[in-house]
Amino acid sequence: MFDPQMELLSTVLHAVVEDPATTGKPAATWAEARAAAAACGEIEDEELSLVLEEEDADMLRDILGQWRAGKRNALEHDKAVLKRAIKAFRKRLKVTLLDDESSLGGGAFSSGRSSSIVAITPPERYPRATWDELVRLGRLKGGRDGMYELAPGG
Numbered sequence: 001m002f003d004p005q006m007e008l009l010s011t012v013l014h015a016v017v018e019d020p021a022t023t024g025k026p027a028a029t030w031a032e033a034r035a036a037a038a039a040c041g042e043i044e045d046e047e048l049s050l051v052l053e054e055e056d057a058d059m060l061r062d063i064l065g066q067w068r069a070g071k072r073n074a075l076e077h078d079k080a081v082l083k084r085a086i087k088a089f090r091k092r093l094k095v096t097l098l099d100d101e102s103s104l105g106g107g108a109f110s111s112g113r114s115s116s117i118v119a120i121t122p123p124e125r126y127p128r129a130t131w132d133e134l135v136r137l138g139r140l141k142g143g144r145d146g147m148y149e150l151a152p153g154g
Helices: 009-017 030-039 046-054 057-069 076-104 128-136
Strands: 140-142 148-150
Touching (some): 009 057, 046 057, 076 128
């Protein structure tokens, strides 16, 4: 079931037009895509709304390609989810660093040492597709073995 607070609508839309034979995952149906779009609230992209009504796979592929190329603005819903995800990532990284630094100090009167942690496992409440999208956008680095790190300036 699609969770509009944690999942990207674009992920569901990709699943509609993907070939399940190549991805190994079952494809989403047009009804699921429309239900996910409805759960996100009002879609500001009228062309996308029309594509979902008419079930036009070619046009949906074109829209998705334009999003990936940066020729078309991403959905406000997806931007909000990505913003919340990167905020949760930064918070988890900060807590992890503070925990590591507090346990490294030799004694009560030492100044401690800085942590050498650079990558963490992101919060599990967001699906992997969200973290992969942040990597694609250049906000995070990594993704191998489930570990991500902040990109420079990210």
